Amino acid sequence: MQVEDIKEYSTKIKRTEEEIAKGIIGQRNVIHHILLAILADGNVLLEGVPGLGKTQLVKTLAKVMDLNFSRIQFTPDLMPTDITGTNLIIKEGDRNRFQFEKGPVFANLVLADEINRATPKTQSALLEAMQEKTVTVGNHTYELPKPYMVLATQNPIENEGTYPLPEAQLDRFLFKLLIEFPSLEELKQIMHLTVEGQQEQIQPVLTVGDLMEMRQVVRDIPVSAAVEEYALALVIGTHPDSEYAVKEVKQYVLEGASPRAAQAILLTAKARALLDGRYNVSFDDIDDVAKAALRHRLALNFDALSENIVADTIIAALQEALNGRKTV
Template sequence: MDINESQVKEIVDKIKEVQDEVGKAIIGQKDVINQVIIGILSGGNILLEGVPGLGKTQLVKTMAKVMDLSFSRIQFTPDLMPADVVGTNIIVKDNEKGRFEYQKGPVFANLVLADEINRATPKTQSALLEAMQEMTVTVGRNTYKLPQPFMVLATENPIEMEGTYPLPEAQLDRFLFKLNVNFPTLEELEGIIDVTVTNKNIELNKIIDGNEILRIREIIKEIPIAKPVKQYALKAVLATHPENEDSPEISKKYIRFGASPRAAQAIISTARVRAFIQGRYNVSFDDIKYVAYPALRHRFFLNFDAIADKITTDKIITEILESLQ
């Protein structure tokens, strides 16, 4: 695909407009907004973790409006069934004869918000697996394609664990990023109050649409990455494996299972996006470091010693990246 500098600048300016427009409705959380945009432009699913009331749902709805994408919200509860997610065949009367007709579920949207995904049973959670990986839904003998672009943005509450079903490793691995949504600062909290408890209405403009997102994804795939930068990313993934003799001591001491090859795919693809939205047509070591945290933090698993010593995944990622310099 041929693209010149003026076209790159035009796209980068549009992405900046998207960030500014989303910032009208979402106060603070600039890193989270930036990383969600990176995820959307990479074509991956995102897991948002944070306590209730931090604007996770509002963020996804705002993204859908600004990017002119169809939006669907599924509230996950213990009694939610797979058919409530993907849809089901219903009997329709046709000339007094009954026939089965497929009624699409809420998963048929560009942006699907899976709210409190860990509240549903594993059977229902798994209904999203095919959609997240294959971009299709199979009901009975028929397979249906999902609209493009398609993304699942799921939320989790890290505090309340009663009545929840932790996501299995295979499903966690299908999330491109895991983002921690932190509590706002005093200034941000003041801004949230000013926006939410007044009569002030925020008008959001549509900046880009689904076709433009698909076009940008194709352009980003062509961004070159130098061999030393690529190897830096791959070594970071290998360093999460305690059995690897080159892994740092912190990995050998605290990690139970390392990250899968999907982690390397996630780091490389999202580092390209990060470079592009900063107006650069090459990937730097800083791009790898920036995306390593959200791409890795849910892909390796800590042992009991790590929990006892209050060692976090982010701390281990920091030490891994420092050990590779």
């Protein structure tokens, strides 16, 4: 891989960001991290109150990257086969045969809207798709299209009629991103875009071929021993009995992050280096992705809940304490 190739890919990704920004006002940090997750071949959980443009963001992303898109509205009565698809009986003359009818999970980009409104049985139907990129129905296993990504949304303030995602499923998400309310200036621009109908045409920037090539390049980007050790220390430090655990971890964390967190941090840090046009991973890359990769993987105890301590506060304290490890 030549330096010129890295620069070319970096330019394409930045053009992709700018094109997405035509249809989505604000949320630049969220867009940035979703692109990192796509380059790292991961799934993303989006958390935010209704009306902040989560669905529009995913639709715009699909257009800019020229990907097939499907949306699944999760409800308590949704069945697993409504997602994966089912076998239909087809009558041919005097004989019958089974034919598999693909469900909405068969798309490049799947929006699982309000995923916590479905029952655990239905939520689990996505697990195989998210992890293995396959769907098994009966005795047959079907490959999902490549590239494949699930972006799931959930409302953090409404608990009635919801089923919180189990830790095993949360761990399948590479990132958990928080959608914040727009500023006054951003809200004005949103009104101009929606109420006054000042829509801009969104053009495809990346192809599927570009994306698959970039994913391979991301995995080939080297990580120095010092940077890798810092990333791994962050993950190990989330465990209360670890030598790297800080006071906040010991006081508020019940269970720390899994090895998938380390994979998420290192892969997306490599993707950030590519986006920045570099062929090496820096400490800043690790810090940029750490909260998104760790916040949903920490199980907090009752003391944290009663004192309104959030995972981001604990991760920030851990990063500050491990600053001394940032040596090359």
